[in-house]
């Protein structure tokens with residue numbers, strides 16, 4: 001997970017999205033953001049953000065698209081008008097909801113979008129009868145670990161050398177609903 005903060009929001013948007021936000025004020029905050037179910041129309045932007053956030057370990061557009069075909073893999077986008085500012089992807093296994101992916105576009109970070117997505121996911125998990133939320137996070141990913149801790153996720157274990165590029169341990173975190 002290699003953060004890059006050198007792109008403006010519009011650079012992550014497709015041309016049609018750019019025109020939709022052309023009249024928006026330059027400074028945004030989490031309050032303008034709407035959380036919507038991820039749709040096929042979001043996928044180009046989602047895949048572009050994913051490549052920026054995860055480089056060599058990024059999910060492909062096809063991986064996101066495949067998830068949209070199954071109710072087992074609910075996913076949500078944080079929308080700034082027509083522009084995707086972030087997303088969260090879940091997998092549902094009976095009462096256990098795993099956070100498979102979460103990212104905020106680099107130029108939208110530290111505006112409350114990650115926590116809005118996480119809050120939405122926790123609410124969704126409760127609605128579908130979830131009892132436990134689970135996730136794995138790179139041990140060096142301070143931003144994500146703090147985000148999860150803020151919402152009450154606690155460490156339950158570590159998987160040695162779980163990640164590649166670079167090789168690194170995964171911290172396992174849970175939230176009881």
Ligand SMILES: CC(C)(COP(=O)(O)OP(=O)(O)OC[C@H]1O[C@@H](n2cnc3c(N)ncnc32)[C@H](O)[C@@H]1OP(=O)(O)O)[C@@H](O)C(=O)NCCC(=O)NCCS
Pocket residue numbers: 001003053086101102103104105108109110111112113114115116136137138141142143144146147148150
């Ligand atoms: C982790 C990530 C999703 C956070 O998104 P975000 O929209 O910037 O997060 P928010 O603005 O909602 O921040 C919520 C909380 O997260 C924590 N946090 C977020 N970024 C942080 C940072 N750079 N350093 C320390 N804490 C951070 C803080 O606790 C923050 O609360 P605060 O603002 O009251 O201090 C974002 O950094 C990201 O996309 N990273 C790359 C992808 C990734 O690593 N995903 C997680 C995979 S497990």
